[in-house]
Amino acid sequence: MANLFKSFIRSMSFxxxxxxxxxxxPRLILTLVFGPFLILLLFxxxxxxxxxxxxxxxxxxxxSELAKQIKENAPTISPQLIYVGTIPDKDPALRRLAxxxxxxxxxxxxxxxETIRSxxxxxxxxxxxxxxxxxxxxxxxxxxxxxxxVNRRVLAxxxxxxxxxxxxxxxxxxxxxxxxxxxxxxxxxxxxxxxxSQQAELRARISDISLAVGASAGLLGGVQQNVxxxxxxxxxxxxTLKLLSEIQNSTANTNDLQDGKTSYxxxxxxxxxxxxxxxxxxxxxxxxxxISPNVLIRPFQSKxxxxxxxxxxxxxxxxxxxxxxxxxxIAVTIAALSIVRERRxxxxxxxxxxxxxxxxxxxGKYLSYMIFGLFIGAILSLLLAYGLRVPMLxxxxxxxxxxxAVLFASLGIGFIISLSAQTESQAVQLSMIILLLSxxxxxxxxxxxxLLPSVKVVSWALPATYGSVLLQSIMLRGRGLIPLYIFGxxxxxIALMVIAWFLLRYRMRHE
Amino acid sequence: xxxxxxxxxxxxxxxxxxxxxAISVRGxxxxxxxxxxxxxxxxxxxxxxxxxxxxxxGCGKTTTVRMLTGIYTPxxxxxxxLGIDPRQFSSNTRERIGYMPQLFVLYPDLSVIENLNFSAxxxxxxxxxxxxxxxxxLNFVELDPHKYKLARQISGGMQRRLSLAATxxxxxxxxxxxxPTAGIDPVLRNKFWEHFRTLSDSGxxxxxxxxxxxxxxxxxxxxxxxQGQMIMLDTPEGLRxxxxxxxxxxxxxxxxLEWDVAYQIRQIPxxxxxxxxxxxxxxxxxxxxxxxxxPHLLDWFKERNIPVESINExxxxxxxxxxxxxxxxxxxxxx
Numbered sequence: 001m002a003n004l005f006k007s008f009i010r011s012m013s014f015x016x017x018x019x020x021x022x023x024x025x026p027r028l029i030l031t032l033v034f035g036p037f038l039i040l041l042l043f044x045x046x047x048x049x050x051x052x053x054x055x056x057x058x059x060x061x062x063x064s065e066l067a068k069q070i071k072e073n074a075p076t077i078s079p080q081l082i083y084v085g086t087i088p089d090k091d092p093a094l095r096r097l098a099x100x101x102x103x104x105x106x107x108x109x110x111x112x113x114e115t116i117r118s119x120x121x122x123x124x125x126x127x128x129x130x131x132x133x134x135x136x137x138x139x140x141x142x143x144x145x146x147x148x149x150v151n152r153r154v155l156a157x158x159x160x161x162x163x164x165x166x167x168x169x170x171x172x173x174x175x176x177x178x179x180x181x182x183x184x185x186x187x188x189x190x191x192x193x194x195x196x197s198q199q200a201e202l203r204a205r206i207s208d209i210s211l212a213v214g215a216s217a218g219l220l221g222g223v224q225q226n227v228x229x230x231x232x233x234x235x236x237x238x239x240t241l242k243l244l245s246e247i248q249n250s251t252a253n254t255n256d257l258q259d260g261k262t263s264y265x266x267x268x269x270x271x272x273x274x275x276x277x278x279x280x281x282x283x284x285x286x287x288x289x290x291i292s293p294n295v296l297i298r299p300f301q302s303k304x305x306x307x308x309x310x311x312x313x314x315x316x317x318x319x320x321x322x323x324x325x326x327x328x329x330i331a332v333t334i335a336a337l338s339i340v341r342e343r344r345x346x347x348x349x350x351x352x353x354x355x356x357x358x359x360x361x362x363x364g365k366y367l368s369y370m371i372f373g374l375f376i377g378a379i380l381s382l383l384l385a386y387g388l389r390v391p392m393l394x395x396x397x398x399x400x401x402x403x404x405a406v407l408f409a410s411l412g413i414g415f416i417i418s419l420s421a422q423t424e425s426q427a428v429q430l431s432m433i434i435l436l437l438s439x440x441x442x443x444x445x446x447x448x449x450x451l452l453p454s455v456k457v458v459s460w461a462l463p464a465t466y467g468s469v470l471l472q473s474i475m476l477r478g479r480g481l482i483p484l485y486i487f488g489x490x491x492x493x494i495a496l497m498v499i500a501w502f503l504l505r506y507r508m509r510h511e
Numbered sequence: 512x513x514x515x516x517x518x519x520x521x522x523x524x525x526x527x528x529x530x531x532x533a534i535s536v537r538g539x540x541x542x543x544x545x546x547x548x549x550x551x552x553x554x555x556x557x558x559x560x561x562x563x564x565x566x567x568x569g570c571g572k573t574t575t576v577r578m579l580t581g582i583y584t585p586x587x588x589x590x591x592x593l594g595i596d597p598r599q600f601s602s603n604t605r606e607r608i609g610y611m612p613q614l615f616v617l618y619p620d621l622s623v624i625e626n627l628n629f630s631a632x633x634x635x636x637x638x639x640x641x642x643x644x645x646x647x648x649l650n651f652v653e654l655d656p657h658k659y660k661l662a663r664q665i666s667g668g669m670q671r672r673l674s675l676a677a678t679x680x681x682x683x684x685x686x687x688x689x690x691p692t693a694g695i696d697p698v699l700r701n702k703f704w705e706h707f708r709t710l711s712d713s714g715x716x717x718x719x720x721x722x723x724x725x726x727x728x729x730x731x732x733x734x735x736x737x738q739g740q741m742i743m744l745d746t747p748e749g750l751r752x753x754x755x756x757x758x759x760x761x762x763x764x765x766x767x768l769e770w771d772v773a774y775q776i777r778q779i780p781x782x783x784x785x786x787x788x789x790x791x792x793x794x795x796x797x798x799x800x801x802x803x804x805x806p807h808l809l810d811w812f813k814e815r816n817i818p819v820e821s822i823n824e825x826x827x828x829x830x831x832x833x834x835x836x837x838x839x840x841x842x843x844x845x846x
Binding site for chain 1: 584630638
């Protein structure tokens with residue numbers, strides 16, 4: 001019992017010493033707490049969560065129809081495209097690009113009409129001067145948006161033209177209906193000659209109508225064919241085509257009128273049906289005309305809706321990562337410096353002569369740094385939650401467990417560094433390498449899904465990876481602890497502590 | 512005293528384990544790479560005394576202390592400290608030993624009292640018990656008025672005293688002090704030695720290394736080291752005798768000394784060969800024992816009608832003794 005008490009006192013020697021030493025450095029505490037807080041505040045205030053606008057010059061023959069289209073449409077193509085102007089030559093545009101005056105040069109295809117007629121796609125060339133792969137991807141994406149927009153506007157123009165033509169068809173249908181009515185009246189009055197004349201004109205009108213409607217309704221038919229319909233009844237476009245087919249059949253079936261017949265009731269019934277079909281067709285075409293060309297050529301659009309209760313800002317998203325990264329860095333650095341400093345200053349000699357064991361030394365240091373890290377973590381988290389209003393959808397208890405586990409595992413890394421490094425500067429450098437590794441491989445900057453499975457081993461060896469996933473899950477999704485991750489983190493911490501203990505024992509015995 | 516310690520010449524295979532002995536060493540050596548830092552040390556040292564290890568910088572004093580405290584593992588040889596091999600020190604044994612390193616290794620950002628609290632905790636001393644100990648120690652090293660100052664804010668001498676207090680915090684039986692007086696002024700050095708004597712008088716055993724040869728006089732036993740080896744091990748008086756070949760007597764006459772007086776006096780049986788004529792009609796004679804030789808010398812001068820002004824035992828400074836020892840040992844070049 002007495003030995004246990006002594007062991008406790010010995011462990012506490014570091015606990016008190018480390019805490020007092022840290023308290024003696026109020027600037028350090030202020031920096032550690034308010035530094036990240038201010039960085040996040042600045043980030044939240046200063047980060048524009050919108051795509052970058054790109055200053056763009058178009059190169060095209062100014063006399064061409066395409067140039068007119070570009071001049072008309074370019075300023076409204078995309079909010080991210082700042083239309084600077086159109087010039088005929090590529091070289092001056094590229095010089096302006098190289099000097100940084102503009103961000104993008106889009107060279108329109110020469111002889112676009114001829115190229116398309118020869119069954120080839122006309123190409124817009126995009127020139128940029130970006131070096132950042134992400135920005136290159138963005139500029140390429142923006143170029144694709146421009147080309148898609150040009151394509152869309154061409155198609156919309158064609159659709160609009162089709163709808164204008166549909167007005168002429170309406171007229172033709174009206175004529176056909178009156179011819180059918182006139183033929184019917186002639187048959188009822190027994191004027192066969194007049195009926196024959198009206199029949200010939202009716203057939204001519206129907207033929208014209210079938211040509212015109214076939215082209216316009218084909219557009220809608222294609223849409224239906226590609227996307228299908230979940231309705232049990234057929235679509236208006238489908239019905240239009242069907243009606244047209246029936247009218248054609250009906251008029252074709254109407255035999256040439258024969259003289260001397262006592263009754264033309266069958267022909268009259270056929271004509272009444274044709275009249276009704278034409279009326280239906282007229283209604284359908286009216287419906288077709290009412291659809292906007294933009295809807296016709298781009299019938300679908302997307303709208304994303306998050307099932308999360310809260311809409312997150314970029315600052316919200318990064319906050320869990322920042323907390324974890326900062327606490328890991330603090331823990332790694334103070335632990336990395338602690339033992340190497342003792343070794344360099346000669347205090348380790350005192351420990352080796354004194355009855356304190358490596359386990360007591362390590363326990364004391366773990367406890368003191370954990371308390372210090374928790375203090376920093378608590379203040380920082382409260383400032384973020386209540387000062388910057390970062391969402392906290394989960395429980396503070398789970399949050400605290402993650403912080404403790406992150407600190408525990410990170411201290412293990414720090415102590416191993418401290419026991420491996422020969423000098424304090426080496427320890428600091430190794431700590432910085434851990435920070436760099438964490439920035440790139442913990443999912444803080446880059447999504448882990450972009451990494452190769454073999455590289456992910458590095459990610460999952462870092463406490464920050466587990467911590468970020470867990471804190472994001474707790475803070476932003478409101479979920480509880482994920483057992484696999486929290487046990488993984490604690491497991492890493494225990495493994496690191498055992499390694500640190502072995503190393504310290506060796507140092508205390510043999511150095 | 513001489514029967515409980517040995518010189519390297521008197522080799523015994525195993526260290527002696529005895530309640531009277533604080534340290535027993537046989538053939539102790541330490542090599543760094545291919546070089547011996549300490550070579551073949553053998554000695555025994557009793558409890559309750561001050562053992563001074565004297566020698567120039569780099570002669571192996573610190574390495575010896577580090578082997579005896581268990582910091583270094585000897586390359587060869589054996590040691591017993593408080594009857595136990597330093598490699599096998601348990602927590603209990605370590606609680607009986609104090610160690611003050613050569614440099615100040617406490618925490619500069621802690622106050623004097625916080626450093627002492629830290630040291631007390633290292634030895635598992637409870638919070639209540641340590642309060643009196645710390646108070647007494649602060650008075651002992653005269654740091655009580657400065658106890659709330661940070662260690663980095665006090666002078667170098669105060670830092671050494673703080674180190675001493677930290678070393679004594681757990682009331683060790685055996686204290687290793689590695690050059691405790693290095694770099695501090697003579698007044699403070701004297702004060703330190705007063706402290707050491709007080710500790711010794713209270714029954715503690717002290718092993719003190721020093722570069723200051725003059726400090727040998729404060730020790731009960733002095734080991735002179737050179738190039739990693741123990742050149743001589745004796746009491747301060749014994750060292751002096753062995754270095755000079757006996758005790759020294761200065762005889763001052765009223766009349767100028769004849770040239771053959773030195774020759775004639777050398778013929779006396781108790782007079783050693785070292786006879787020297789100094790200025791002011793003084794003859795410096797080395798004898799077996801000054802107390803018995805002085806009456807005989809007075810008679811000898813009286814018989815020859817040479818008036819003697821004064822006759823005294825001359826105690827040469829330890830610097831001279833040390834130089835003599837080193838020169839005779841052949842390690843002179845290393846100093």
